Amino acid sequence: MGHPWPDHHRRLPPAVLRSLSDHRHLDELLSPTQVAASVRRERARADRLGGCFTLVVFRLDEPEVNQRKLMRLARIALQSVRNTDEVGRYDARSICAILPDTDAVGAQRLVDRVEQQAAGGWTRLRLTSLVYVYPHHPGDGGLTQPHAEQHSVSASSMRIGPEAARVVLPLSGLLARRTPGWKRAIDIAAASIGILVTAPAMILAAVAIKLTSAGPVIFRQPRAGLGGRVFTIYKFRTMVVDAESRKASLRAVSEQDGPAFKMKSDPRVTKVGRILRETSLDELPQLFNVLKGDMSLVGPRPLPVDESNACRQWHKRRLDVAPGLTCIWQVEGRSRVTFEQWMRMDMAYLRSRRLGSDLMLLLRTVPAVLLRQGAV
Numbered sequence: 001m002g003h004p005w006p007d008h009h010r011r012l013p014p015a016v017l018r019s020l021s022d023h024r025h026l027d028e029l030l031s032p033t034q035v036a037a038s039v040r041r042e043r044a045r046a047d048r049l050g051g052c053f054t055l056v057v058f059r060l061d062e063p064e065v066n067q068r069k070l071m072r073l074a075r076i077a078l079q080s081v082r083n084t085d086e087v088g089r090y091d092a093r094s095i096c097a098i099l100p101d102t103d104a105v106g107a108q109r110l111v112d113r114v115e116q117q118a119a120g121g122w123t124r125l126r127l128t129s130l131v132y133v134y135p136h137h138p139g140d141g142g143l144t145q146p147h148a149e150q151h152s153v154s155a156s157s158m159r160i161g162p163e164a165a166r167v168v169l170p171l172s173g174l175l176a177r178r179t180p181g182w183k184r185a186i187d188i189a190a191a192s193i194g195i196l197v198t199a200p201a202m203i204l205a206a207v208a209i210k211l212t213s214a215g216p217v218i219f220r221q222p223r224a225g226l227g228g229r230v231f232t233i234y235k236f237r238t239m240v241v242d243a244e245s246r247k248a249s250l251r252a253v254s255e256q257d258g259p260a261f262k263m264k265s266d267p268r269v270t271k272v273g274r275i276l277r278e279t280s281l282d283e284l285p286q287l288f289n290v291l292k293g294d295m296s297l298v299g300p301r302p303l304p305v306d307e308s309n310a311c312r313q314w315h316k317r318r319l320d321v322a323p324g325l326t327c328i329w330q331v332e333g334r335s336r337v338t339f340e341q342w343m344r345m346d347m348a349y350l351r352s353r354r355l356g357s358d359l360m361l362l363l364r365t366v367p368a369v370l371l372r373q374g375a376v
Contacts, residue, residue, distance in 0.1 A: 029074055030088025038086050038098050043175065045100070046134055047314040054107040055132040055171055058114055059094040062126050070095065073125055076117045080110055104168045107131045135313055136170030172319060176227030179296060179322050182355055187297050191290040202284050205236050208272045215241035218285060224308035226322045231294040233302060234285035238273025239266070258339025259310035260303065280369045286325055298358040299324025300346040311343075318346040321353065326365040 030038060042053045058073055073095045077087045081097050090096040099107055111129045118125040179187075206217045219237040221244075222230050246268055247261060256262035269277065276282040289295040295302065302308075302323035308316070328345040329337070337345070349357075 025078070026071060026074060028078065028087065030086055032089055032091065035086075035088035035090060035096060035098070038088070039171075039175070042098060042100055043134055043171075047317075050313065051101055052103055053134055054099045054102050054104065055096055055134075055174070056099065056107050056110055057090050057094050057096045057130045057132070058111075058118075059090075059128040059130070060125060061128045065093045069123065069125060072123060073114075073118065073127075076114055080113045080117070104131055104133050107133070131168045132171040132174055133168055134171035135316075136168075136172065170228065172316065173227045173229075175320055177320050179226075179293075183296060183298075183358065184293070186358070187290050187293075190297055191287045194284075194287045195291070198284050198287070201281060202236075205276060205281050205284070209237055209270075209276075212272045213237075213240065213270050222305045223302035223323070224305050224319060225294055225302055226319065228308075228316070228319050230305055231289070231302075233294070234288055236273075236276055236282040236285060238270060238276050238282050239268040240270060243268040256339060258342075259307040260339055260342075261307065283325060290325065294323075296322040296324045298326055298349075298361050300327050300349065301329060315343045317350065318343065321350060326361055328361065331361060331364040331368040 039055060045051065046053055058077060060069055060073060062069070070089075070093070074087065074089075077095050077097050081087060081099070084100055086098045088096055088098070097110060099110065108131065111131065115127055115129060118127055209217050216237060219235045219239070220232050221235075223233045225231045250263065250266070250268075251261060253263065254261045255264060273282070286295060290297060299322050300318040303311070308319070328349050329342045332345065349361075
């Protein structure tokens with residue numbers, strides 16, 4: 001049976017392997033708070049060095065879970081990992097292992113070893129094992145289950161759902177931060193009021209689009225949202241109907257560096273569309289995205305899925321929070337800054353997200369829109 005240690009360790013006699021691992025004791029077991037901190041640390045390390053790591057969760061899949069069973073599972077995990085790995089309590093039913101510099105295949109070796117030992121002895125343990133990979137690539141380990149439910153990991157609450165055993169999932173879903181209650185309440189109230197107040201302007205915009213160009217009034221596009229989840233964004237259509245198919249031919253003349261595409265004098269934009277863009281009226285349908293919970297009033301602007309996928313690893317931290325109608329980039333940068341500066345502005349928002357900063361950004365958005373700062 002496989003083992004997460006390198007090949008030269010796996011060639012050692014079983015008795016030697018046991019002696020190497022016996023020094024791992026329960027006092028090394030991390031608390032859920034420490035597990036969350038360790039995951040954040042390993043993510044930062046992977047981003048900086050271009051590496052990877054995995055989080056393996058072993059869930060006791062039994063009607064009754066007591067401390068004795070959980071500690072037996074913890075001992076098995078501690079005796080199965082490398083010295084550089086960390087083991088901790090994930091929740092009341094689960095033990096987890098954090099494996100630096102380990103991909104899905106290496107993590108699966110640990111899963112096999114733990115499950116084999118858990119099935120032996122006087123007290124057999126029934127487990128559900130999940131492997132969370134960072135960064136995640138489609139087809140990792142050939143075990144991807146794309147429809148498995150994702151849950152947030154935080155210092156105060158880390159839960160896992162009843163997913164099927166031995167699946168490989170992106171760790172980004174666990175790193176996503178749930179929208180705070182105060183923020184969601186403001187989003188619902190402000191979006192509802194905003195829809196009522198701007199309804200006349202939206203009706204006029206819809207009529208103008210319909211009378212001046214062929215095609216639908218509303219433009220729909222897949223965007224990368226919270227935790228990388230794809231959602232459909234709504235905007236008033238400002239371009240000709242075949243705009244998306246012509247985008248590739250214009251990529252070379254994009255005025256924005258990096259994976260994002262922006263042109264001040266985009267030939268695909270209609271006359272009415274240019275007015276809507278300059279006044280930001282084309283963004284008004286996104287109030288319905290906010291009402292649905294796809295977006296927030298304040299948060300990093302959501303990128304099209306292809307542009308988000310092309311981002312560097314550390315750029316994707318912006319997906320830790322719900323995307324928004326406005327953020328620091330919207331009021332300070334837009335087309336005037338490099339893509340790297342844009343991403344750093346989003347990182348700054350992630351570090352300072354609170355009620356006061358959100359309200360300040362909303363207040364600053366109004367003059368930015370009226371003065372057409374950096375509008376494209």
